[in-house]
Amino acid sequence: MYMASDLHIHTDASDGMLAPQMIVDMAIQAGLSHIAITDHDTIDGIQAIYQGDNKDYHGLTVIPGIEFSTDMPQREIHILGYYIDIKNPILRKQLQVLHVNRRDRARKMVLKVAALGYDIHYDEVLAVAGEKSTIGRPHIARVLVEKNYFPSISSVFDVLLEQNRPGYVPHYKLSVAQIITLIHQANGIPVLAHPGLIADDSVVLDMIHSGVQGLEVYHPSHTKSQTKEYLNLAEKYHLAITGGSDFHATPDRFPEKLGIFTIPDELVLNLQRLSMIGRGGCF
Ligand SMILES: [Zn+2]
Numbered sequence: 570m571y572m573a574s575d576l577h578i579h580t581d582a583s584d585g586m587l588a589p590q591m592i593v594d595m596a597i598q599a600g601l602s603h604i605a606i607t608d609h610d611t612i613d614g615i616q617a618i619y620q621g622d623n624k625d626y627h628g629l630t631v632i633p634g635i636e637f638s639t640d641m642p643q644r645e646i647h648i649l650g651y652y653i654d655i656k657n658p659i660l661r662k663q664l665q666v667l668h669v670n671r672r673d674r675a676r677k678m679v680l681k682v683a684a685l686g687y688d689i690h691y692d693e694v695l696a697v698a699g700e701k702s703t704i705g706r707p708h709i710a711r712v713l714v715e716k717n718y719f720p721s722i723s724s725v726f727d728v729l730l731e732q733n734r735p736g737y738v739p740h741y742k743l744s745v746a747q748i749i750t751l752i753h754q755a756n757g758i759p760v761l762a763h764p765g766l767i768a769d770d771s772v773v774l775d776m777i778h779s780g781v782q783g784l785e786v787y788h789p790s791h792t793k794s795q796t797k798e799y800l801n802l803a804e805k806y807h808l809a810i811t812g813g814s815d816f817h818a819t820p821d822r823f824p825e826k827l828g829i830f831t832i833p834d835e836l837v838l839n840l841q842r843l844s845m846i847g848r849g850g851c852f
Protein backbone atom coordinates (compact mmCIF):
# COMPACT_ATOMS: atom_id res chain seq x y z
CA MET A 570 0.00 0.00 0.00
CA TYR A 571 1.19 3.47 -0.84
CA MET A 572 1.93 5.35 2.35
CA ALA A 573 2.22 9.09 2.34
CA SER A 574 4.02 11.60 4.52
CA ASP A 575 4.25 15.35 4.95
CA LEU A 576 7.50 16.87 6.18
CA HIS A 577 6.59 20.55 6.36
CA ILE A 578 3.87 21.57 8.81
CA HIS A 579 3.36 24.64 11.01
CA THR A 580 1.34 24.72 14.22
CA ASP A 581 0.12 27.64 16.28
CA ALA A 582 3.44 27.51 18.12
CA SER A 583 4.62 29.60 15.15
CA ASP A 584 2.39 31.05 12.42
CA GLY A 585 0.04 28.13 11.81
CA MET A 586 -3.57 28.35 12.95
CA LEU A 587 -4.01 24.95 14.58
CA ALA A 588 -2.80 23.53 17.87
CA PRO A 589 -0.23 20.72 17.64
CA GLN A 590 -2.69 18.06 18.85
CA MET A 591 -5.18 19.10 16.14
CA ILE A 592 -2.47 18.59 13.54
CA VAL A 593 -1.82 15.08 14.87
CA ASP A 594 -5.54 14.25 14.76
CA MET A 595 -5.88 15.59 11.20
CA ALA A 596 -2.79 13.67 10.05
CA ILE A 597 -4.17 10.42 11.50
CA GLN A 598 -7.49 11.07 9.78
CA ALA A 599 -5.75 11.79 6.50
CA GLY A 600 -3.98 8.44 6.82
CA LEU A 601 -0.47 9.88 6.85
CA SER A 602 2.34 7.72 8.18
CA HIS A 603 4.94 10.40 9.01
CA ILE A 604 4.66 14.10 9.61
CA ALA A 605 7.33 16.60 10.59
CA ILE A 606 6.43 19.64 12.65
CA THR A 607 8.61 22.45 11.32
CA ASP A 608 7.67 25.62 13.16
CA HIS A 609 9.66 28.80 12.69
CA ASP A 610 12.39 29.09 15.32
CA THR A 611 10.59 27.01 17.93
CA ILE A 612 10.20 23.46 19.18
CA ASP A 613 7.23 24.24 21.45
CA GLY A 614 4.78 22.58 19.05
CA ILE A 615 6.71 19.31 19.07
CA GLN A 616 7.08 19.40 22.82
CA ALA A 617 3.34 19.79 23.17
CA ILE A 618 2.84 16.64 21.10
CA TYR A 619 5.49 14.40 22.65
CA GLN A 620 4.47 12.64 25.79
CA GLY A 621 7.59 11.13 27.24
CA ASP A 622 9.53 9.37 24.54
CA ASN A 623 6.48 8.28 22.61
CA LYS A 624 6.68 9.48 19.01
CA ASP A 625 4.08 7.12 17.60
CA TYR A 626 0.37 7.96 17.50
CA HIS A 627 -1.95 5.34 16.04
CA GLY A 628 0.64 4.50 13.40
CA LEU A 629 1.56 8.12 12.76
CA THR A 630 5.18 9.01 13.45
CA VAL A 631 5.89 12.62 14.39
CA ILE A 632 9.38 13.74 13.37
CA PRO A 633 10.94 16.63 15.27
CA GLY A 634 11.77 19.47 12.89
CA ILE A 635 12.29 23.20 12.73
CA GLU A 636 12.47 25.96 10.10
CA PHE A 637 15.06 28.72 10.37
CA SER A 638 15.20 31.87 8.25
CA THR A 639 18.13 33.92 7.16
CA ASP A 640 18.65 36.73 4.68
CA MET A 641 20.94 36.79 1.71
CA PRO A 642 21.03 40.07 -0.22
CA GLN A 643 17.46 40.53 -1.57
CA ARG A 644 16.53 36.95 -0.71
CA GLU A 645 15.06 35.21 2.25
CA ILE A 646 16.44 31.72 2.73
CA HIS A 647 14.66 29.08 4.81
CA ILE A 648 16.50 26.07 6.18
CA LEU A 649 14.68 23.09 7.67
CA GLY A 650 16.21 20.86 10.33
CA TYR A 651 14.97 17.27 10.68
CA TYR A 652 15.40 14.70 13.47
CA ILE A 653 16.76 17.39 15.76
CA ASP A 654 17.30 16.55 19.42
CA ILE A 655 14.88 18.93 21.07
CA LYS A 656 16.62 18.50 24.42
CA ASN A 657 19.93 19.77 23.08
CA PRO A 658 21.01 22.68 25.34
CA ILE A 659 22.83 24.66 22.61
CA LEU A 660 19.74 24.54 20.42
CA ARG A 661 17.44 25.55 23.27
CA LYS A 662 19.60 28.48 24.26
CA GLN A 663 19.78 29.79 20.70
CA LEU A 664 16.01 29.48 20.28
CA GLN A 665 15.54 31.60 23.38
CA VAL A 666 17.71 34.36 21.86
CA LEU A 667 15.73 34.22 18.62
CA HIS A 668 12.47 34.37 20.55
CA VAL A 669 13.40 37.60 22.33
CA ASN A 670 14.57 39.17 19.10
CA ARG A 671 11.45 38.19 17.18
CA ARG A 672 9.23 40.00 19.66
CA ASP A 673 11.42 43.04 19.38
CA ARG A 674 11.17 42.94 15.59
CA ALA A 675 7.38 42.54 15.62
CA ARG A 676 7.09 45.54 17.92
CA LYS A 677 9.16 47.65 15.51
CA MET A 678 7.09 46.57 12.50
CA VAL A 679 3.83 47.42 14.28
CA LEU A 680 5.18 50.90 15.00
CA LYS A 681 6.12 51.37 11.34
CA VAL A 682 2.71 50.19 10.13
CA ALA A 683 0.94 52.40 12.68
CA ALA A 684 3.02 55.36 11.53
CA LEU A 685 1.64 54.78 8.02
CA GLY A 686 -1.84 55.49 9.37
CA TYR A 687 -3.18 52.03 10.22
CA ASP A 688 -4.85 51.62 13.58
CA ILE A 689 -2.81 48.77 15.02
CA HIS A 690 -1.21 48.10 18.40
CA TYR A 691 1.34 45.57 19.50
CA ASP A 692 -1.05 44.19 22.13
CA GLU A 693 -3.50 43.22 19.39
CA VAL A 694 -0.79 41.35 17.50
CA LEU A 695 0.29 39.62 20.68
CA ALA A 696 -3.32 38.58 21.34
CA VAL A 697 -3.55 37.02 17.87
CA ALA A 698 -0.21 35.27 18.24
CA GLY A 699 -0.84 33.99 21.75
CA GLU A 700 1.55 34.36 24.63
CA LYS A 701 3.70 31.38 23.78
CA SER A 702 3.94 31.32 20.02
CA THR A 703 6.63 32.59 17.70
CA ILE A 704 5.36 36.00 16.72
CA GLY A 705 5.80 37.02 13.09
CA ARG A 706 4.52 38.99 10.14
CA PRO A 707 1.47 36.76 9.58
CA HIS A 708 0.14 37.79 12.99
CA ILE A 709 0.45 41.48 12.11
CA ALA A 710 -1.25 40.71 8.79
CA ARG A 711 -4.11 38.91 10.53
CA VAL A 712 -4.88 41.95 12.66
CA LEU A 713 -5.01 44.18 9.56
CA VAL A 714 -7.29 41.70 7.73
CA GLU A 715 -9.58 41.46 10.76
CA LYS A 716 -9.84 45.25 10.75
CA ASN A 717 -10.81 45.14 7.06
CA TYR A 718 -7.85 47.11 5.83
CA PHE A 719 -6.94 44.24 3.47
CA PRO A 720 -8.82 41.30 1.90
CA SER A 721 -6.15 38.69 2.63
CA ILE A 722 -2.94 37.98 4.47
CA SER A 723 -0.98 37.81 1.24
CA SER A 724 -2.19 41.27 0.20
CA VAL A 725 -0.87 42.71 3.48
CA PHE A 726 2.48 41.14 2.71
CA ASP A 727 2.46 42.58 -0.83
CA VAL A 728 1.71 46.11 0.31
CA LEU A 729 3.39 46.38 3.71
CA LEU A 730 5.39 43.46 4.99
CA GLU A 731 7.55 41.99 2.26
CA GLN A 732 11.20 42.92 2.14
CA ASN A 733 11.49 46.45 0.71
CA ARG A 734 7.88 47.30 1.66
CA PRO A 735 7.31 50.15 4.12
CA GLY A 736 6.37 48.07 7.18
CA TYR A 737 9.26 45.64 6.89
CA VAL A 738 11.98 45.33 9.50
CA PRO A 739 14.80 42.84 8.93
CA HIS A 740 14.96 40.13 11.55
CA TYR A 741 17.85 39.24 13.77
CA LYS A 742 19.28 36.33 11.93
CA LEU A 743 21.75 33.57 12.18
CA SER A 744 23.98 33.15 9.15
CA VAL A 745 23.57 30.15 6.86
CA ALA A 746 26.71 28.62 8.38
CA GLN A 747 25.45 29.19 11.94
CA ILE A 748 22.09 27.58 11.14
CA ILE A 749 23.70 24.53 9.55
CA THR A 750 26.13 24.16 12.47
CA LEU A 751 23.32 24.53 15.00
CA ILE A 752 21.21 21.84 13.31
CA HIS A 753 24.22 19.51 13.27
CA GLN A 754 24.95 20.25 16.93
CA ALA A 755 21.41 19.10 17.68
CA ASN A 756 22.04 15.90 15.65
CA GLY A 757 19.68 17.06 12.89
CA ILE A 758 19.81 17.14 9.10
CA PRO A 759 19.81 20.58 7.44
CA VAL A 760 17.62 20.81 4.34
CA LEU A 761 17.13 23.78 2.02
CA ALA A 762 13.43 24.71 2.08
CA HIS A 763 11.38 25.54 -1.03
CA PRO A 764 14.30 26.43 -3.36
CA GLY A 765 11.76 27.64 -5.94
CA LEU A 766 10.85 30.58 -3.71
CA ILE A 767 14.49 31.69 -3.74
CA ALA A 768 14.05 32.06 -7.49
CA ASP A 769 17.77 32.28 -8.13
CA ASP A 770 19.62 29.14 -9.12
CA SER A 771 23.04 30.50 -8.24
CA VAL A 772 21.87 31.09 -4.64
CA VAL A 773 20.46 27.57 -4.54
CA LEU A 774 23.83 26.23 -5.67
CA ASP A 775 25.64 28.33 -3.06
CA MET A 776 23.37 26.84 -0.43
CA ILE A 777 24.07 23.31 -1.62
CA HIS A 778 27.78 23.99 -1.36
CA SER A 779 27.37 25.48 2.11
CA GLY A 780 26.52 22.07 3.51
CA VAL A 781 22.79 21.39 3.43
CA GLN A 782 22.21 17.65 3.23
CA GLY A 783 18.83 17.75 1.60
CA LEU A 784 16.63 19.68 -0.80
CA GLU A 785 12.91 20.29 -0.42
CA VAL A 786 12.09 19.20 -3.94
CA TYR A 787 8.34 18.87 -3.35
CA HIS A 788 6.60 22.07 -2.26
CA PRO A 789 3.18 23.45 -3.27
CA SER A 790 4.77 26.61 -4.67
CA HIS A 791 6.92 24.67 -7.14
CA THR A 792 5.93 24.25 -10.77
CA LYS A 793 6.34 20.85 -12.41
CA SER A 794 9.47 21.96 -14.18
CA GLN A 795 10.97 23.34 -10.96
CA THR A 796 10.25 20.08 -9.19
CA LYS A 797 12.03 18.23 -11.96
CA GLU A 798 14.97 20.62 -11.89
CA TYR A 799 15.42 20.23 -8.11
CA LEU A 800 15.05 16.49 -8.35
CA ASN A 801 17.97 16.48 -10.80
CA LEU A 802 19.99 18.79 -8.57
CA ALA A 803 19.38 16.58 -5.53
CA GLU A 804 20.52 13.53 -7.44
CA LYS A 805 23.56 15.29 -8.85
CA TYR A 806 24.76 16.45 -5.43
CA HIS A 807 23.62 13.33 -3.53
CA LEU A 808 21.17 15.24 -1.39
CA ALA A 809 18.22 13.78 0.47
CA ILE A 810 14.93 14.57 -1.26
CA THR A 811 12.22 15.96 0.99
CA GLY A 812 8.88 17.67 0.62
CA GLY A 813 5.80 18.84 2.41
CA SER A 814 2.70 20.96 2.27
CA ASP A 815 3.97 23.94 4.31
CA PHE A 816 0.58 23.65 5.98
CA HIS A 817 -0.51 26.65 8.04
CA ALA A 818 -4.29 26.13 7.98
CA THR A 819 -4.70 29.65 6.65
CA PRO A 820 -7.09 29.79 3.70
CA ASP A 821 -4.94 31.70 1.23
CA ARG A 822 -1.62 30.02 1.86
CA PHE A 823 -0.84 26.57 0.49
CA PRO A 824 -3.13 23.53 0.88
CA GLU A 825 -6.05 23.99 3.22
CA LYS A 826 -6.03 20.41 4.45
CA LEU A 827 -3.49 17.80 5.41
CA GLY A 828 -3.21 14.84 3.09
CA ILE A 829 -3.62 16.74 -0.18
CA PHE A 830 0.07 17.40 -0.73
CA THR A 831 2.25 14.47 0.32
CA ILE A 832 5.44 12.62 -0.51
CA PRO A 833 6.11 8.87 -0.61
CA ASP A 834 7.26 7.23 2.63
CA GLU A 835 10.36 5.93 0.96
CA LEU A 836 11.84 9.45 0.97
CA VAL A 837 11.24 9.76 4.70
CA LEU A 838 12.95 6.44 5.34
CA ASN A 839 15.99 7.68 3.39
CA LEU A 840 16.09 10.80 5.53
CA GLN A 841 15.78 8.73 8.68
CA ARG A 842 18.68 6.55 7.58
CA LEU A 843 20.77 9.65 6.98
CA SER A 844 20.01 10.88 10.50
CA MET A 845 21.16 7.58 11.95
CA ILE A 846 24.45 7.72 10.04
CA GLY A 847 24.97 11.18 11.55
CA ARG A 848 24.57 9.69 15.00
CA GLY A 849 26.91 6.82 14.30
CA GLY A 850 24.09 4.36 14.91
CA CYS A 851 23.68 1.19 12.93
CA PHE A 852 20.63 0.26 10.94
ZN1 LIG B 1 9.58 28.62 4.56
Ligand SMILES: [Zn+2]
Nearest residue numbers: 577579636815
Ligand atom coordinates in the same frame (compact mmCIF):
# COMPACT_ATOMS: atom_id res chain seq x y z
ZN1 LIG C 1 7.30 26.72 6.33
